[in-house]
Amino acid sequence: MKVLLVSVVLLYCAIAVVGSTSEASSANHVTCDREDKIDMAFLLDASKSVGFMNYKKVVGFVQDFISRFGVGAERVRLGLVYFSVKATRYFAFDEYSDKQAVLDKVGEMADRAFKNQLGTRTNTSGGLAVIHELFNENQRNETDAKMVIVITDGKPNSDKEATIPNADALKADGVKIMAIGVGDDIRRDNLEDIASEPYERYVFTTEDFEDLIARTEDMVQTACRNVEYLSCPEQESNDRIVDAQHAAIEKAIASLLETNEVLTELDERCNVDPCPSCFTRNDEFRSCYKAVPAAVDWPEADRLCAVLYGARLASVNTAEEHHYIKNQTFSSEEATSAGITKWWVSGNDLANHGTLMWAGDGHSVNLTVTGDHAHHCVLMDGTNHLNLVRVACGASHGFVCEKNY
Numbered sequence: 359m360k361v362l363l364v365s366v367v368l369l370y371c372a373i374a375v376v377g378s379t380s381e382a383s384s385a386n387h388v389t390c391d392r393e394d395k396i397d398m399a400f401l402l403d404a405s406k407s408v409g410f411m412n413y414k415k416v417v418g419f420v421q422d423f424i425s426r427f428g429v430g431a432e433r434v435r436l437g438l439v440y441f442s443v444k445a446t447r448y449f450a451f452d453e454y455s456d457k458q459a460v461l462d463k464v465g466e467m468a469d470r471a472f473k474n475q476l477g478t479r480t481n482t483s484g485g486l487a488v489i490h491e492l493f494n495e496n497q498r499n500e501t502d503a504k505m506v507i508v509i510t511d512g513k514p515n516s517d518k519e520a521t522i523p524n525a526d527a528l529k530a531d532g533v534k535i536m537a538i539g540v541g542d543d544i545r546r547d548n549l550e551d552i553a554s555e556p557y558e559r560y561v562f563t564t565e566d567f568e569d570l571i572a573r574t575e576d577m578v579q580t581a582c583r584n585v586e587y588l589s590c591p592e593q594e595s596n597d598r599i600v601d602a603q604h605a606a607i608e609k610a611i612a613s614l615l616e617t618n619e620v621l622t623e624l625d626e627r628c629n630v631d632p633c634p635s636c637f638t639r640n641d642e643f644r645s646c647y648k649a650v651p652a653a654v655d656w657p658e659a660d661r662l663c664a665v666l667y668g669a670r671l672a673s674v675n676t677a678e679e680h681h682y683i684k685n686q687t688f689s690s691e692e693a694t695s696a697g698i699t700k701w702w703v704s705g706n707d708l709a710n711h712g713t714l715m716w717a718g719d720g721h722s723v724n725l726t727v728t729g730d731h732a733h734h735c736v737l738m739d740g741t742n743h744l745n746l747v748r749v750a751c752g753a754s755h756g757f758v759c760e761k762n763y
């Protein structure tokens with residue numbers, strides 16, 4: 359995981375350095391150097407409203423986008439479907455494993471001959487259905503992320519009642535959908551109908567096709583960080599806890615955070631978002647937060663915050679911070695389906711029974727904590743207004759990570 363953090367930082371450094379030495383921001387060049395296996399499909403609106411000249415820009419955008427990823431049978435595999443009246447499979451995941459070949463194939467769509475294929479309708483649902491076939495037919499043993507990038511300029515007007523169900527079916531198979539709307543006719547809610555959540559991450563609207571091209575960098579970053587998002591921990595459970603285990607974990611975390619400090623410094627120099635992927639950021643507290651809906655015991659939760667995100671379990675220092683954390687995504691679908699209602703935070707009195715401390719920042723616990731003093735770890739109890747309660751450290755609950763910056 360350290361390696362992963364380092365490579366992400368280097369990636370962002372590359373962005374900053376290239377960006378600062380070039381004159382126009384459009385000359386920035388974000389690349390995604392991840393080793394992961396990503397299946398990425400483009401779904402392009404080929405309705406006449408897009409216009410052929412604009413279509414050529416979309417083709418350029420797609421080529422530029424693809425060029426930033428490592429293409430190959432063991433890396434990023436690509437598929438492309440376009441749609442208007444009906445949907446047409448242009449190429450599937452197993453057809454090209456060479457980047458230049460795939461770029462050439464995409465380039466052919468800018469040929470005049472293609473102009474005749476532009477249709478009059480926007481059959482988005484048909485496009486999603488054909489994309490789903492691509493994913494079903496060409497599965498790899500281990501795929502780190504599956505994603506679809508939809509580019510459209512209008513609202514679905516053909517078989518439109520199937521749009522949401524077809525998008526949901528893809529999402530249910532673990533496919534993330536990024537929806538890009540171009541131009542004045544597009545409504546954000548049409549994009550939200552198909553996109554994955556959180557929408558701030560997966561929905562893009564651009565004024566025109568030039569603007570689309572100008573924003574390639576952001577979109578590449580979203581696609582690239584998507585993999586981290588998907589690697590959020592799976593449910594795991596672990597009952598035992600002993601103080602020795604806690605001490606060992608503290609030590610491991612300390613050395614990890616030392617590395618992380620270096621990384622954060624690099625991050626700052628690169629002027630990138632100090633928050634790990636899928637965290638919410640609060641500039642007042644200078645912290646990033648994330649509720650992770652995986653059920654684990656308290657030490658494991660603290661360890662996971664560290665190894666996954668360079669963070670710690672959250673320290674709830676003030677009523678304002680408590681209020682802010684309460685207002686995070688505790689009722690997410692994921693949490694509900696995992697049956698998670700309680701969330702570990704860093705409060706504990708393992709080191710000195712009777713004196714609760716926030717392990718995350720070393721401060722003493724000032725807010726009211728209820729519960730039995732025989733228990734040593736603090737959580738936010740979703741069955742009781744997310745108040746702070748002490749319970750047995752070995753119980754399995756979700757957890758809230760916090761990273762200061």
Ligand SMILES: *[C@@H]1O[C@H](CO)[C@@H](O)[C@H](O)[C@H]1NC(C)=O
Nearest residue numbers: 443444445481484485516517
């Ligand atoms: C929409 O596209 C799908 C997939 O190509 C096709 O099966 C369906 O018939 C199309 N719908 C209409 C109304 O043409």
Ligand SMILES: *[C@@H]1O[C@H](CO)[C@@H](O)[C@H](O)[C@H]1NC(C)=O
Nearest residue numbers: 395431432497498499500501
């Ligand atoms: C992928 O799965 C097939 C069939 O189960 C198996 O033969 C093959 O060894 C697997 N490949 C890898 C790289 O795990």
Ligand SMILES: *[C@@H]1O[C@H](CO)[C@@H](O)[C@H](O)[C@H]1NC(C)=O
Nearest residue numbers: 674675676721722723724725
């Ligand atoms: C908590 O209480 C201690 C002792 O009264 C105080 O020094 C500290 O500033 C308080 N912490 C916060 C975050 O208010």
Ligand SMILES: *[C@@H]1O[C@H](CO)[C@@H](O)[C@H](O)[C@H]1NC(C)=O
Nearest residue numbers: 678681682683684685686687
């Ligand atoms: C709580 O969340 C909602 C919706 O995300 C937001 O509008 C509101 O400002 C938040 N309140 C606080 C106190 O953070």
